[in-house]
Amino acid sequence: MTRLFNDPAVFADEALEGFAAAHRDRVRPVTGGVVRAGATPAGQVAVVIGGGSGHYPAFSGLVGRGLAHGAAVGNVFASPSAGRIRSVARAAHGGAGVLLMYGNYAGDVLHFGQAAERLAADGIESRTFAVTDDISSAAPGESAKRRGIAGDLPVFKAAAAAAEQGLALDEVLAVAERANARTRSFGIAFSGCTLPGADHPLFTVPEARMAVGLGIHGEPGIGEEALPTADEAARLLVTTLLGELPEGIGRPEGQRAAVILNGLGSVKYEELFVVYRKVAELLGEAGVDIVEPEVGELVTSFDMAGVSLTLTWLDDDLERLWRAPADTPAYRKGSFAAPGAPGVGNVPAAEYTEHTEGIVLPEASEDSRRAAATVLTVLHTVAGTIDTHAEELGRIDAVAGDGDHGIGMQRGSTAARRAAVDAHAQGAGAGTVLARAADAWADEAGGTSGALWGTILRALGTALGDQDAPTAPRVADGVAQASAGVRRLGGAEVGDKTMVDVLVPFADTLTAATATGSPLTAAWDRAATAAETAAAATAGLLPRRGRARPHAEKSLGTPDAGAHSLALIARAVHGVLLDHH
Numbered sequence: 001m002t003r004l005f006n007d008p009a010v011f012a013d014e015a016l017e018g019f020a021a022a023h024r025d026r027v028r029p030v031t032g033g034v035v036r037a038g039a040t041p042a043g044q045v046a047v048v049i050g051g052g053s054g055h056y057p058a059f060s061g062l063v064g065r066g067l068a069h070g071a072a073v074g075n076v077f078a079s080p081s082a083g084r085i086r087s088v089a090r091a092a093h094g095g096a097g098v099l100l101m102y103g104n105y106a107g108d109v110l111h112f113g114q115a116a117e118r119l120a121a122d123g124i125e126s127r128t129f130a131v132t133d134d135i136s137s138a139a140p141g142e143s144a145k146r147r148g149i150a151g152d153l154p155v156f157k158a159a160a161a162a163a164e165q166g167l168a169l170d171e172v173l174a175v176a177e178r179a180n181a182r183t184r185s186f187g188i189a190f191s192g193c194t195l196p197g198a199d200h201p202l203f204t205v206p207e208a209r210m211a212v213g214l215g216i217h218g219e220p221g222i223g224e225e226a227l228p229t230a231d232e233a234a235r236l237l238v239t240t241l242l243g244e245l246p247e248g249i250g251r252p253e254g255q256r257a258a259v260i261l262n263g264l265g266s267v268k269y270e271e272l273f274v275v276y277r278k279v280a281e282l283l284g285e286a287g288v289d290i291v292e293p294e295v296g297e298l299v300t301s302f303d304m305a306g307v308s309l310t311l312t313w314l315d316d317d318l319e320r321l322w323r324a325p326a327d328t329p330a331y332r333k334g335s336f337a338a339p340g341a342p343g344v345g346n347v348p349a350a351e352y353t354e355h356t357e358g359i360v361l362p363e364a365s366e367d368s369r370r371a372a373a374t375v376l377t378v379l380h381t382v383a384g385t386i387d388t389h390a391e392e393l394g395r396i397d398a399v400a401g402d403g404d405h406g407i408g409m410q411r412g413s414t415a416a417r418r419a420a421v422d423a424h425a426q427g428a429g430a431g432t433v434l435a436r437a438a439d440a441w442a443d444e445a446g447g448t449s450g451a452l453w454g455t456i457l458r459a460l461g462t463a464l465g466d467q468d469a470p471t472a473p474r475v476a477d478g479v480a481q482a483s484a485g486v487r488r489l490g491g492a493e494v495g496d497k498t499m500v501d502v503l504v505p506f507a508d509t510l511t512a513a514t515a516t517g518s519p520l521t522a523a524w525d526r527a528a529t530a531a532e533t534a535a536a537a538t539a540g541l542l543p544r545r546g547r548a549r550p551h552a553e554k555s556l557g558t559p560d561a562g563a564h565s566l567a568l569i570a571r572a573v574h575g576v577l578l579d580h581h
């Protein structure tokens with residue numbers, strides 16, 4: 001239970017502000033996150049990590065000498081937006097390129113990928129790398145689909161230590177790849193976590209039972225067993241990981257491993273040590289040489305009661321990098337040759353801020369400005385609809401996902417409305433109002449749905465433009481472009497149990513209806529009905545994408561959250577069109 005908060009919607013921002021104030025000798029707040037207090041030395045690759053809030057010390061607590069040069073921080077359980085990542089990366093850049101590192105989650109993959117594109121346009125070379133250590137999130141044959149949990153730390157650290165030693169960008173990336181290929185994690189939980197402001201946990205574990213194979217977002221585990229003793233828990237964790245050795249590690253005997261026993265948020269350190277005692281004994285019996293183990297909270301999930309075990313199978317290089325010193329707010333080891341130089345560099349890191357004020361609005365026709373007023377009403381209605389259904393959307397998302405769909409959609413749609421009000425007040429046309437709303441939605445919400453809704457609004461804005469009055473076929477074309485854009489960006493197809501299952505029939509029905517000359521309001525009505533039917537039908541599907549995939553069976557019988565919210569919006573917008581008819 002998170003007891004101390006103000007407005008849940010700004011919990012992550014306020015936590016970041018307090019963190020930066022508490023550690024200002026080591027980190028500097030910049031737009032989107034934090035960077036080291038001192039500038040990245042010229043010629044050193046900058047390692048910029050990031051992810052959602054709720055995982056402290058990941059990600060901001062791991063910024064400092066020997067570890068990350070910067071961390072982009074998102075909302076609770078939602079990836080930071082591309083804009084935030086770009087801003088942190090620009091501030092951390094030391095002239096030798098940036099390695100962007102994160103856990104393998106749909107939202108992070110989308111936003112870090114887009115950030116890399118924007119950095120390229122800024123003339124900054126970057127690479128992206130997603131950590132995939134959690135063996136319970138996909139079968140060995142599909143290890144690229146695995147999510148990142150506490151293995152984030154050794155993989156980030158290996159790359160960052162390599163950067164510190166002066167390796168070039170692609171060499172640092174190669175180190176990250178090698179460390180990740182040799183890192184495996186497995187977790188168990190005894191109770192779920194409760195998001196700030198929520199009155200019940202994302203999932204519960206029955207008394208005297210444990211969830212096996214949990215994630216770090218309150219995602220339920222993949223199985224359930226009787227509550228073990230500490231020794232039995234240790235045995236389960238160790239035997240599971242020894243049962244899945246990385247390629248090239250024939251048998252555990254004679255191998256060296258970095259070992260992390262990670263507390264997920266509300267397991268006491270003493271409990272962790274009791275478990276670790278047995279972990280060390282069992283690994284010793286298996287002939288594994290444990291190198292500089294870590295026992296403590298390194299990647300958490302709010303107040304989840306759970307533990308995970310991570311093993312990184314070391315070679316000589318990886319061992320050197322694991323043993324290398326680090327000095328961050330939450331993680332310190334060894335010491336640097338020149339002590340007392342927080343964050344390296346003597347020059348403070350420069351902050352990069354995007355200046356949007358004073359950017360001239362594109363000229364708009366009278367017709368388009370009139371249409372912009374309708375667009376504004378639409379965005380008001382979208383935000384209002386999401387507000388009304390936020391709790392329900394969170395509940396649906398929590399069945400097999402991370403429960404943040406309502407919060408994310410709320411932040412995004414509210415920001416979109418705000419940006420649209422501003423743009424409209426300045427005399428923008430419909431296309432520009434939508435474009436501004438798109439950027440605000442993606443930037444404020446982050447997460448998978450933030451990126452995808454940004455794409456939807458941007459496609460609509462491009463189709464409407466700032467000159468002509470929107471016609472029914474033009475609107476239908478915008479929706480069709482949005483549908484294509486979301487599929488291109490997210491890679492999902494119909495049947496994967498995502499919003500694509502609704503967007504495609506919605507777009508197709510609208511296109512078909514407008515092509516036969518149907519007026520927009522009637523065509524939209526038909527399309528909204530198709531969307532509602534398709535959203536309801538997702539209840540019968542098994543997820544193949546996104547956060548819900550590892551919990552496929554659990555999600556059967558419940559519609560996809562993103563599909564449902566899209567159908568709700570489609571219907572609500574029809575109401576606006578009727579009124580403006």
Ligand SMILES: Nc1ncnc2c1ncn2[C@@H]1O[C@H](COP(=O)(O)OP(=O)(O)O)[C@@H](O)[C@H]1O
Binds near residue numbers: 077408449561
């Ligand atoms: N690859 C994808 N393509 C299209 N939609 C997706 C994809 N992955 C997830 N989604 C949609 O995003 C929704 C989840 O959104 P949200 O919970 O806000 O983001 P996150 O999972 O990043 O927390 C899902 O319900 C699904 O509809």
Ligand SMILES: O=C(COP(=O)(O)O)[C@@H](O)CO
Binds near residue numbers: 051076107
């Ligand atoms: O918390 C996280 C959320 O990822 P999404 O895919 O946006 O839900 C992640 O950043 C943790 O690493």
